[in-house]
Amino acid sequence: MEPAIRTRALGKRYGRTWAVRDCALEVPAGRIAALVGPNGAGKTTLLHLVVGLLRPDAGEVRVFGRDPREGTSVLADVGFVAQDTPLYRDFTAAELITMGGKLNRRRWDAALARERLAMLGIPPGKPVGKLSGGQRAQVALALALAKRPRLLLLDEPIASLDPLARREFMQALMGAVAESETTVLLSSHLLADLERSCDYLVVLQGARVRLTGPVDELLDTHRTLVGPRAGSDSVTGVAEVVRASHTERQSTLLVRRGDGPIDPLWTEHQVTLEDLVLAHLAEAETGVTTEEWGVPA
Structure with missing residues (x-):
């Protein structure tokens, strides 16, 4: 099946600074993919390249096998909610739905929009x-x-919302996606x-893709190990040490598992998505803090 998004050596720069560089990425169709990375990592630039708002300076991007800048036939399959949710503030929700129908004649579903907003108790006649x-x-x-997009791009749509509003937004999103492909x-x-x-993960850091894949597979292939400080340089059953911290007698490693069992001298623990992302970001560049990610210290 053709991936929803595929990039090859994709790059975009502003002056001498690369916002996205050597980006090789595939997002399979039907996934709910998380795009994570610190501020300035290139997330918004990547989304703008995918939706065709920016022209690449290097490489290529394809949406269901087509260049998003080729024409309206590609963009008709894409829905996009920008970071500041830009809406005409003097328009009512009902007026925006009517305007949307005039701008999207291919398969605009006004009834769906009205039903969703009515279900959420949002007044149709209020600016x-x-x-x-x-x-x-x-x-x-x-x-x-x-x-009725085949691909929906969301750029930090819940960053400024309170916890209840975030939960309601995510519930609405998950419900809508469950009813479609x-x-x-x-x-x-x-x-x-x-x-x-989310069931798929893309980690950006320093304008480059650092990690990508199905969440379940990534969590299954990574572990946190706690063991003796003296033996932390080489642990059997480990393909890669992503991040390490040490005390005088003990080491804690976040590792990518290899073939065979882990050395029995080490206690093995499963990792969370937070563990995985923060470890790979810290491995790529020092100075990433848990506070920046909304994780309690």
Whole structure:
């Protein structure tokens, strides 16, 4: 099956600075993919390249096998909610739905948007500028889903929302995706929310892809090991040490498992998505803090 998103040696720079560089990535169709990385990693630039808002300076990007800048036939399959959920603030939700139908004539589902907003109790006749942040995010999501997109791109749509609004947004998103075959690429710092909803992971750091793959497989192939400080340089059953911390007598390693059993001198623990992402980011570049990721210290 043709992947929803495929990039090869993709690059975009501003002056001498590469925002995305040598990006090789495939997101399989039907996945709910998390796009994570610290501020400045290139997440927004990558999404803008995928949706055709930016032209690459190197390499290529394909959406279901087609260049997103080729024409409206590609973009008709893509829904996009930008980071600041841009909406005409003087328009009501009902007016935005009507406008959406005029701009998207291929398969616009106005009834779907109205039903979703009614279910959430969002007033159709109130200017969206007077709605709460969570309500505006839900309007933007409803408009994107009304396109009946094959691919839905979401750029930090819940970053500024309170916990209840975030949960309601994610529940609405998961419900909508469950009813369709839409592929989702969701950019967010909030790893706990992503762990509950996403089944594919893309980690960006320093303009490059550092880790990608199905979440279950990545979690299954990584472990946290606790064992003797003296033996931390070489542990049987380990293919790669991603991150290590030491005390005088003990070492804690986050590792990628290899073939065969782990050395019995080491205690083996499963990893969480937070463990996995933070370890790979710290391995790529020092200075990543848990506070930046919304993880309690």
